[in-house]
Amino acid sequence: MKNILVDDSGLMGMRYLMLVHDAGKCAAVVKMTQDAGLDWTDHDDLLRCVMKTPRLQKALLPNLGVLGEGKSVLVRDVLGLECNLGQVMQGEAPAGVLLGWDGVGSHVRDWYLVHLLLDLAGVKASDGRVGATALTLPVVDEFTDLAEAMGSEETTAGMDRYGCYLSLRATVLGLSERVADADLVAVTRLALMLQVMDAAGAESVCASWEDADPEIRAVLRRELGRDGVSVHAFLPYYGPAFMRATAQKAGIRAAMDGLAARLGRARAAMGEPEPGITNLDFRQEALGVRS
Incomplete structure (x- = not known):
């Protein structure tokens, strides 16, 4: 790069x-x-x-x-390229999106990663921050974990890269020590969607997870643990924006409850189709919370 x-x-x-x-x-x-x-x-x-x-x-x-x-x-x-690493970086996408990363040449991967970093800087700066200060050290560290997992080696399958990235972030945030193995993928994705960057923030996510109703945890564990390859999975499009807006307004547990409710309704309506990924659009919910 x-x-x-x-x-x-x-x-x-x-x-x-x-x-x-x-x-x-x-x-x-x-x-x-x-x-x-x-x-x-x-x-x-x-x-x-x-x-x-x-x-x-x-x-x-x-x-x-x-x-x-x-x-x-x-x-x-x-x-x-038929994948969006920005969605992976913020926990929005299931592992199956990285099938599009398999077989891609090293130059294309490196160019994509640099373009993603520049895009990230632009998005952060549009929030009101100025210039290079948009890319704070925690944000750069998160991107570095993504780049390490998605790097230029040709021999690693996309699905394995996804697991590597979640594992790196779970370790940095201290989730590996706090969360049961069965819950780790779901809780790590929730932390990424909430843009948690440090152990203190992760502690709040863990506390909200433990305080959530068992039914809510079960839905999130099941739906966020799906990969879209062996089983069907939803991609909560704009889910991170919805989660962050809801958490800011009503708390992390309310954000988890809202995400679980929408995922649960969608699964009840769709059932168990063939493996694949379906976008579940949260744009209206995110706008509704912000208004």
């Missing part, structure tokens, strides 16, 4: 990538994709659809060739 932004070619390529990586949120791009009759699940999936359709890709990126063949291919490959 450290050798990506060392020359003008790398800087220009990364600048181009950062300029277009959220194009799936642009109304004009949405309309263009709708007019093409394509379906998508979120703005990242929309952009992947565009990148797979030569006519749409050319319309969105008419000047991609200025980067040269090598950097153009890298940018296209990063934009076309």
Whole structure:
């Protein structure tokens, strides 16, 4: 990763990538994709659809060739990756999203990770912080754990990388010593969704978990422990935003209760389909809590 932004070619390529990586949120791009009759699940999936359709890709990126063949291919490959490590980093996604990470070349992985760090800095800075102070040491440490787990070795399966990342974060937060093995994946994902960065914050998550009704714990243990590969799993889209807003307003236990209630209703309605991942959209709930 450290050798990506060392020359003008790398800087220009990364600048181009950062300029277009959220194009799936642009109304004009949405309309263009709708007019093409394509379906998508979120703005990242929309952009992947565009990148797979030569006519749409050319319309969105008419000047991609200025980067040269090598950097153009890298940018296209990063934009076309069928996984979202940001969702992994914040506990939103089940392990199955990393099937898209398998078989990806080391250069593409490294470029994706650098783009994710820059995107993270932008998101943090938009919260009102200034410049480089957005990336505090705990945030950098969290990203470093992600980069270590997702790094460039070709031999490690995506599912194993997911377990490695959760294990690294559980150790840093002291969850491995506090939480039963059967609960560890669920509690670690909850802590990540709540953006817990230290042992003190993790202690609050553990206390709320222990205080929660057994039925709530059972739902969260079951649903957050699913991988989407061996069994069907939900991805609580914008679940972290909902969790943090609810915790700020009514406490961590209320956030757990709300997440469990929505997951439980969704499972009752859907039953047990074939293995795979279904987005469960929490955007309206998150906006409702904030209003």
